[in-house]
Amino acid sequence: MDQKLVVSRLGDVMSREPSSNNPRQDKEPSTLDKLVQKLPWLGEEFTSRQSLDGLSEGDPSKPDRSTSTESLPEPSQDHSEDKALDNQGLSSGGEAAVPPDGEFAAVVPEETGVQSDRNHSGDEGEAVEPSEMAEPHVAEPGSSDEMSEEDFLTEQTVSMSDDQDIAEVDMVGPTQDTQFTSKRESDPADPESKLEDPLEGDDGAHIPTLGETVPDDVDETANGLDTSSFVDGDDLEEMILEPLSEDGSLEPGVVHMMGDVHYVVTECLPRGYYRGHNELEDETKAVLFHLSPLSHRDLWRDAGSRHRMLPEIQYEGEDGHVLEDIEGQPIGTGLSLQQALQALDRVRQLMRFMSVRCRVAVTDICIEGLVSTTDTGLRLRYLPALVPMDEPAHVSCSDGATPIEGSETEKASEQTSVFLWGAMLHALVIGEPLSAEGLDTNVLVRLRDPGLPQLLATTLEQQHPCPDLRTLRDICRDFMVSPALRYMVGAATTVGLNPDRLCNEDSYGVVHSQCEYHDSRPQLVRACVADGMGGEEAGEVASKAAVDAFCHAPAPTSFLQAEEQVRWTRSLGWTANRAVLEALAGSGGGCTLTGVVVVNDCLTLAHVGDSRAYLHSRERGLQLLSRDHSQIKALLDSGLITEDEAAASEDTNQILRALGDGRQDVLAEEYVDTLGGLKDSAGGSVHGETLKLQVGDLVLLMSDGIWGSWEYRESVISDALCQVITDADREPQAVADSLRQAALDAGADDNATVVVLKRVG
Numbered sequence: 001m002d003q004k005l006v007v008s009r010l011g012d013v014m015s016r017e018p019s020s021n022n023p024r025q026d027k028e029p030s031t032l033d034k035l036v037q038k039l040p041w042l043g044e045e046f047t048s049r050q051s052l053d054g055l056s057e058g059d060p061s062k063p064d065r066s067t068s069t070e071s072l073p074e075p076s077q078d079h080s081e082d083k084a085l086d087n088q089g090l091s092s093g094g095e096a097a098v099p100p101d102g103e104f105a106a107v108v109p110e111e112t113g114v115q116s117d118r119n120h121s122g123d124e125g126e127a128v129e130p131s132e133m134a135e136p137h138v139a140e141p142g143s144s145d146e147m148s149e150e151d152f153l154t155e156q157t158v159s160m161s162d163d164q165d166i167a168e169v170d171m172v173g174p175t176q177d178t179q180f181t182s183k184r185e186s187d188p189a190d191p192e193s194k195l196e197d198p199l200e201g202d203d204g205a206h207i208p209t210l211g212e213t214v215p216d217d218v219d220e221t222a223n224g225l226d227t228s229s230f231v232d233g234d235d236l237e238e239m240i241l242e243p244l245s246e247d248g249s250l251e252p253g254v255v256h257m258m259g260d261v262h263y264v265v266t267e268c269l270p271r272g273y274y275r276g277h278n279e280l281e282d283e284t285k286a287v288l289f290h291l292s293p294l295s296h297r298d299l300w301r302d303a304g305s306r307h308r309m310l311p312e313i314q315y316e317g318e319d320g321h322v323l324e325d326i327e328g329q330p331i332g333t334g335l336s337l338q339q340a341l342q343a344l345d346r347v348r349q350l351m352r353f354m355s356v357r358c359r360v361a362v363t364d365i366c367i368e369g370l371v372s373t374t375d376t377g378l379r380l381r382y383l384p385a386l387v388p389m390d391e392p393a394h395v396s397c398s399d400g401a402t403p404i405e406g407s408e409t410e411k412a413s414e415q416t417s418v419f420l421w422g423a424m425l426h427a428l429v430i431g432e433p434l435s436a437e438g439l440d441t442n443v444l445v446r447l448r449d450p451g452l453p454q455l456l457a458t459t460l461e462q463q464h465p466c467p468d469l470r471t472l473r474d475i476c477r478d479f480m481v482s483p484a485l486r487y488m489v490g491a492a493t494t495v496g497l498n499p500d501r502l503c504n505e506d507s508y509g510v511v512h513s514q515c516e517y518h519d520s521r522p523q524l525v526r527a528c529v530a531d532g533m534g535g536e537e538a539g540e541v542a543s544k545a546a547v548d549a550f551c552h553a554p555a556p557t558s559f560l561q562a563e564e565q566v567r568w569t570r571s572l573g574w575t576a577n578r579a580v581l582e583a584l585a586g587s588g589g590g591c592t593l594t595g596v597v598v599v600n601d602c603l604t605l606a607h608v609g610d611s612r613a614y615l616h617s618r619e620r621g622l623q624l625l626s627r628d629h630s631q632i633k634a635l636l637d638s639g640l641i642t643e644d645e646a647a648a649s650e651d652t653n654q655i656l657r658a659l660g661d662g663r664q665d666v667l668a669e670e671y672v673d674t675l676g677g678l679k680d681s682a683g684g685s686v687h688g689e690t691l692k693l694q695v696g697d698l699v700l701l702m703s704d705g706i707w708g709s710w711e712y713r714e715s716v717i718s719d720a721l722c723q724v725i726t727d728a729d730r731e732p733q734a735v736a737d738s739l740r741q742a743a744l745d746a747g748a749d750d751n752a753t754v755v756v757l758k759r760v761g
Contacts, residue, residue, distance in 0.1 A: 249291070250274055258289055258322060259315050270368050271382050275325060286325040287314060288381070294321050296386050299358050306357070309350045309379050326381050328371030333431045337449045340428040341480045343370065344421060346378045348476075351417040352469045360386040361412035362420055363395050367427050387412040395420045405438035406462055414468040421472065422459025425452075434460070451479035484514060485523045485600055486761035490732030492740040496705060496748035505532030505539030505591075506703050506753035509547040522560060525598040526551045526572075527755050529611050531703040533658065534589025542580045542591040546659050549579035550595045550606070565604050566674060566689045569597040573606035573659075573672030580660040590660025594626055594701050601759065603691040603699065605675040608657050612707055614721065615691065616698040616730075622722050624714075625687065627678045629657035632712070647712045653704065653750075693759045698730060702739070705752030709743045732756040 250256055254265045262279040266286070269275055273288050294300050294316050315322040331343055347370075351362045364385035371381050387393040393412035394403035407419045423434040429452055430443070439460040444453045457464050458475060466472050489512070495504040510527040530546040532539025553575045559568050576593055584590075592609025605613060605625060610633075613625040627633070631654040635641045646652070657671060670677075676685040693699070700721075710720045724742055728734035736756045743752040 528595030538589025545583035709746035
């Protein structure tokens, strides 16, 4: 043990402390107490050694073992080298930090192979210069310098001045195979004297301190670090805590001032919002307010007043902001894919608006804040989180929790909003928020809803990036297949009661087809009524040819757009005219035609003659869709006769247009009328060229044998039709049968035919 610096052990330190057996009764705690508080293991070790040695503090009857049996040189008073150890802390191997005044040093075991750099003689009897780092000393086998770990623990002592503050000492106990390395003071002028980072290993690898996160790409076993021991080999998982903001710092009933208004708190809401009302107003005039000011306030002033999904910002300032309270039903979670896509399509439109108009990405939307309103559809109760484009961004779906893995980007873009859209789809359909680890591929393989795995992978997985919100819209259209619309049909016809009419010259037809494509399920309904004329067999031949052509002519390759549907419907009228000409083969005769084409819920009309089309809805009542091509109607419209004169006229069945006209090559295209042919008193179109059918709407097609059963006054006809429809409870077949019976009750001088089409889904 010669040529080693050994200081007094802890028993010597105790001898300089107050002699009270209860240190707690002293004014100041003892040095040993402070060390034990700092290092519990040290107190256990010292206690065990005391019991082995049979020593007690302050017992003069026992031999003093505070010093080594070997003679020690006087410690040097030059502490310049000790300052290099200031504030270096401990490595994972167990180095002890040295106080700034260098009043003590720790005995270093020979097994470590490192000598202290204090002034002493080397193995060769040469003094080590203070300015140089001591070379490692390796003990020879069997030499007196060898010391066991137990002896080291016993002999480890500390020498400290009485006025040294124990709080400055930071020591960790030695562990097996630990090497203690001393550092010399750094000299800026000497590059070789540059201090090594005490938290850097021999190969320069950084050794994390307690509480520091280890990056994914760091070898956890480098420098002896094995994070698996932290939790007995289990994987580390993030603990998601419930947001404290939901409990709120304001309790219901508290009056809080914001701006110059006092608000009474009535309810604590998610994301730190409160529901309340102006203290001077009624409780029904509720608002939402938040105690934090708006981030990106200029952007919100611009966006909040222009998009219908966002709540109106009624106040914003440094003390918070106030929003309108949107009344509605939360859409909840556990939705079907179709329900979720319908809701999220509105969200996608909002994201697109914010991207194009405001140049921001949406990074968070509260799922609980998605509410369905009766008047404006889906809206957001709380403001979403925004990040300006080209700024760093990440997506978080749980009120400021850890960013979802895979969502972090150096620059915000539409892809950031797309990622949030996918996270919301995950929550709405699966019923659980997306975890911080991102999309779990094991979840994808368990999904049984076609389209959901594809959409989640497209929006959330980095190997399937969705570039922008427009592309997302196109992708969703392939999976947003609307449920098939449903229609019910009723029809009735009669030859009438006229003894001179031996044959029913009226014809009708209804063809309903449904197609299935990858992106749509188009419903196609063609229905028409034709009233034959010409006597002999010409009338029934003409009407049959017209109905067959209208209902069975090949459909064009594209007819789903409104303009295409209008052109196709009119062309069906001309196709029917050619079919009538061919069927009659120049024998004379012809027919009227009133037919509709319904593609999904869009109706278009082709009309020639005086048969009629009506629409009956619960909200709008009965509406005429067609214009009579008759002599009496032309006289009325021109003002040449009055309505009373028209009602008394016997020429109500004289028509001006009919199918079977051989002048087809010279007739104008408008000879076949459309829905836009019905004009109002100012000459404008009443309905336009297309009409949207709502659930419950009735479409009625009838020959003049039905509507002509009543007096030729539009008000009389409308009232009579409405009464029959109401009495029949608006059921298609019941309405058709009732109208036929009404014609028979009125005398049925003509053939009478009616077709009723009702949308039921």
